[in-house]
Amino acid sequence: MNVKRINYDEKVVGHVEAPMGVGVFVVETGKEGGNMTQMVADTRKLATTSWGAVVVVASADPGFLAAFAEVSLRCRLLQWDTRLLLVTRLAPQELRDLLSDHWVFSMMNVLLVNAEERQEERRARRRRRRRRYGLYTHLPYGPHGPHQTARGGSWTPDSGLVLSPGASVFQEKYSSFHGAAVPVTVRPWMPNWMEAQTATEGGANDTVYSGTDYLALKTVAETLNFTVNQVEARDFVEIDRLVEGREVFLCPLIHSMLPERLERYDFTRWYTFLHRVFAMRTPAPTPPWASLVTPLSGEVWAAVVVATGLAALALRLMHCLGGDWYPTLGNGLLQLYKTLLGQDLAQRRLTATATRLVINAWLAFSLIVGVAYRTNLMAALILRSQPPRPETVEELVQAVDRINIPPYGKYWKDFYLSSPSSVYRAVGELLFVGPSIEEALELAAKEKKLPYNVYIHAVISNRMFLDYAIASNFSSAASGPTLYTGKGSVDTVPAGWIVPQGAPYKRQLDRLLTAFVENGLFLKWHRDTMEEGRVESLRRQKEERGAEETVGQGGGDRALTLYHMQGPLCILGLGLGLAGLAFLAELVLGRWSAARPRRISFLSWDEFVKLRFPWIKNNGLYINHSCKTVTTASVPEETLVHIFDKLPLDSHSIQSSALYFINYYSPLLFGEIKSSINAEVDIGYVKLE
Incomplete structure (x- = not known):
């Protein structure tokens, strides 16, 4: 209990004893600035030790109450479950200004008890001192308009507590916003929040919204009966500033829950986990001819x-x-x-x-x-094989030169640098905070070549966003996706919407988000959004290449093209080229061999048999090289074939000569040998009787 001692309630406060579970704090006049912060901090410690705590502040000084409102907001004294009872004595206009000018008094669960006196009571003050206390509540979004100060009843020593019809002591303020406009800020972030410009019938441009978080916000707005007043923000850094300064009441876009962010604003209940992965340029596939080896x-x-x-x-x-x-x-x-x-x-x-x-x-x-x-x-031949590529965080650190991240990534850089893991500290050192997410993806998709190396960029973001961005903007039907995401997650963190610290309407948001998660609405919205993006990407690719393919899910048989058959065609071309070179070499060497003077040598049967056919025992064969005559006598056919394979039977060596086979027992072998020898050679057969 924070109390300032003043004249009209000295007797009351002075006789209050602190029972069990109640703390009494007194701030004397003229000493507000010195111990106000410490007093509010001590009060917060006492309030957090119990459920449904009630903080009572008694003062008739508007300056003291305004200072208390600022310090309690900064020290995060009040949540909706912690009730605040103000006991004061102010004029009606001062009372309305006090409640409407301060976030704590206007938005939180506050009941103001104001001491009042009627005119007839003032006349009878000498005879009998009577007091009346009015109960007031500020409704930021009431049935009669925004920011209305409503009287909820009165209290007198004689009549006790008398409430107005339909009023309660501590009223619920956010079960319905009564159609009021709630300031909200958001930035396009696929597939959670997307914006597209379409032309209306009058020729003007209309913004069409889509995405999982947009559909969730639309359902929340319909349930709580408010309209969205979107406040533009240049980037996510400005979104943090707007939420922290309470210029907007909500950012309905998925945010990772990090310790550094919890010091600046609050989160709704987490409704999903963000699996953060890295994206890199897809390595060039192996050339088609390599399919013969792979x-x-x-x-x-x-x-x-x-x-x-x-x-x-x-x-x-x-x-x-x-x-x-x-x-x-x-x-x-x-x-x-x-x-x-x-x-x-x-x-x-x-x-x-x-x-x-x-x-x-x-x-x-x-x-x-x-x-x-x-x-x-x-x-x-049909499926293109991919070369090895980084898939884990360890491989990412070894492969890239820089990891780009938008300006809000300074939280992640500090988070990684403070990690006990050497791998994540290396990730933090490689993080470069600066470019937008669109620029970071463009840098990762381009291959920056240096004089002696290739500068490789990477991007770290949540998997849902990267999958949608790659499918929508970095894919083509001909060459496939330009970027790819790693199989392993860099980290996994819970995520939710962000609201100002101590936002009293957080309970309603948590209740609705819990219902969305339990009923699988987020999964359905995500599937529908990804399917719409896939269909739109295929339609755009079809228009770009002018093909006659439909945008349906089914596909026909895939035929092999010349692109797939580069391997065998290369082998055929290489073989024909080598054959041509060999043919030219044979022509050159043949002419050179024909121009050389030949030395004719004679082999006797014994010398030839001993040299090539040691198993032949008889002398029934004689070779005369000068006339190319082979004479056989009782020699097996296999031996004749062996000799035929060894003879110089090319057209250059026997073109002007005649070859005769004289055999007693093999007249049929002549036809086979004749058909296999060059037709220009004069071949004859003589059968000896």
Whole structure:
């Protein structure tokens, strides 16, 4: 109880004893400034220790009451649950001015008891002293208009308390605003509050509002019966100033509950959690030709190369140890490559059991690898693979050069710098407070190249806003989103609307916001807003590119284009180019070889057999290089084929010569050999009887 001792109530206050739960504070005349703040602070401590505390102030000095109103507002003495009873003796005009000029007396739960005297009572003062006390309440939003001082009743020692019809001692002031205009400030913040200009029938521009917080404010205004008087604010810093200075009664926009903000204004009950994430420029996707490699990881490709080398080495060892009954290194590699691509397998020189075991093992290996590669290749051609990108806070700190945040982000910078975590302290050091959120997103979307490096920007904000902003302004149907958000949250904080400190109407707002949360209205409004933004973004993209696609949810089959087929086309072009270079090299080398004088050498049958075919025991074959004649006698067909593979049968070496095969037992082999040799060579067959 804050009391100033004055003449008319000296006898009353002087005889008051403090029972249990009651504190009596006395401020003497002339000492208001020195101990007023300390007295109000002590009163607040006493009031916060109990529910439904009542503070009684008795004074007939308007200056003292005005000083008490300012100090109690600054010290946050009163909430709506803490009632204030003013006992004074003022003229009617002074009483109305006192109640209307101070926030505490006009807005809070205050009842003023004013000592009054009637004229006939003054005449009878000598005979009998009688007093009457009037009960007054200031209604900021009453049924007869804003800021009305209403008389609620009277009290006399004889009649006791007499209330006016429909009045109560401490009246409820904010169950209805009776259609009054309530000052509210807000800034566009997607998807909570959005503004769009539309043309009316008269040609003027009309502002259309949408968003989750707008729909919530609209419902609150309809329930509490008030209209919105929107006060413009340049940025969120000015919003904080307007709310802190009580120039506006509410900012119906989601705000994070931070300790630094709680020192400046109050919050409604939290109705959601803000998951703050970072947004960065989406890395350039891998080029289309890389889709030929991306279906398998680097480890798998290395394993395939090692397996191919081991299989080829096994075939090479068999050839070296077992001779020409086993495939050579070149022939073995060719067969391995063909089967790996799913082509046919040549059975020549694969008749040995060891060779078949190696090939069977390789066929099983190539079947599994080939199926896995082809299935992943199909997905890689259609779905663009993304390179590695930062997804967590730790990776963000290592990857970016600066994190931009709007001017209100100074709270977050101090919050992160005071964190015990080294990672969050690093985030605080990278935070740059200054640009607006739109400018910050533009900086993050652009790739700033320095002479020897790339300067990377990032933005930190809540996920709902970033998802909507990216879908609306930083996405295209052709290239996808320009920005992306990290999978992990930087932090998660509760959030609500902001109101001035000690706002008495906070109870009504909390009650309605609780109903919205329990009935899932915020989730519904958010889904509807995001769907509207998605449809509008698709419609705008359709108009920009002039396509005939609809804005529906369904999509047709996606066909492969030349963009997806760049990989195989590059391989084909590279192969044709290498083949052309090889062909030119062969032409040059062929002409140079034809111009050189040839040295003709002769091999005897014994020398040739010992050199190439050590298993032939008879002397039934003779080779004459001068006339390109091969004479066979009782030589197996396989031996003849081997010899045929080793002869210089190109058109430059035997163009002017004749090749004759003379064989006793193989007349049918001639047709096969003739069809495989250049047609310009004169080939004949002589059968010896």
